[in-house]
Amino acid sequence: MGGVREADGRQQALVDGDLRHPDRDPRRRQFVAEEQDPFGVILSCIDSRVPPELLFDTGLGDLFVMRTGGQVVGDVVTGSVEYGPMTSGTPLIVVLGHQRCGAVKAAHKALKDDKPLPGNLQSIAEALRPAYEVIAKEKHADPVDAMTRVHIKQTSADLPSNKDLGPLVKKGDLAVVSAYYSLDTGRVEVLTGAPTA
Numbered sequence: 005m006g007g008v009r010e011a012d013g014r015q016q017a018l019v020d021g022d023l024r025h026p027d028r029d030p031r032r033r034q035f036v037a038e039e040q041d042p043f044g045v046i047l048s049c050i051d052s053r054v055p056p057e058l059l060f061d062t063g064l065g066d067l068f069v070m071r072t073g074g075q076v077v078g079d080v081v082t083g084s085v086e087y088g089p090m091t092s093g094t095p096l097i098v099v100l101g102h103q104r105c106g107a108v109k110a111a112h113k114a115l116k117d118d119k120p121l122p123g124n125l126q127s128i129a130e131a132l133r134p135a136y137e138v139i140a141k142e143k144h145a146d147p148v149d150a151m152t153r154v155h156i157k158q159t160s161a162d163l164p165s166n167k168d169l170g171p172l173v174k175k176g177d178l179a180v181v182s183a184y185y186s187l188d189t190g191r192v193e194v195l196t197g198a199p200t201a
């Protein structure tokens with residue numbers, strides 16, 4: 005699938021320290037001014053170290069990007085994730101978690117201690133509760149990391165079960181992938197959903 009190969013090739017540039025910073029010049033701006041055709045949708049965390057456009061060495065018109073604390077979804081975010089695949093055939097959705105996620109760490113502590121986070125932050129913790137419940141039943145050397153990985157797998161498994169994205173996945177027009185970004189190495193590791201073709 006084109007989107008996955010494209011994302012993989014671009015990601016390698018970050019790992020190798022061989023960034024090309026493509027698609028950022030006036031020609032590209034003019035080329036995409038009338039129409040866009042991004043090769044992927046990335047849902048990632050707000051963490052300042054995890055900007056998808058940089059991780060995948062992209063420029064103008066290359067990616068749809070959604071970012072929330074702990075890459076949690078709700079109706080508005082899910083609608084935004086669906087936009088590209090439903091309206092213009094974007095072939096790839098990546099739910100991208102990352103190492104040492106502060107949002108997941110805070111949510112893990114809040115849920116474990118049963119002490120809600122202040123203000124609207126608690127809604128992030130609540131969105132992460134299903135992942136917390138899975139890992140709370142198990143023993144993990146690094147429970148926050150385990151919770152991050154469970155959460156992105158859950159989210160990427162849930163998206164194709166929705167009535168709008170499901171048919172696209174079934175037809176093979178869309179891949180929904182969970183992936184994990186290592187702050188230490190700069191590498192994005194696909195956990196689930198990599199298309200075989």
Ligand SMILES: [Zn+2]
Pocket residue numbers: 049050051073074075102104105106107108
């Ligand atoms: Zn994070």
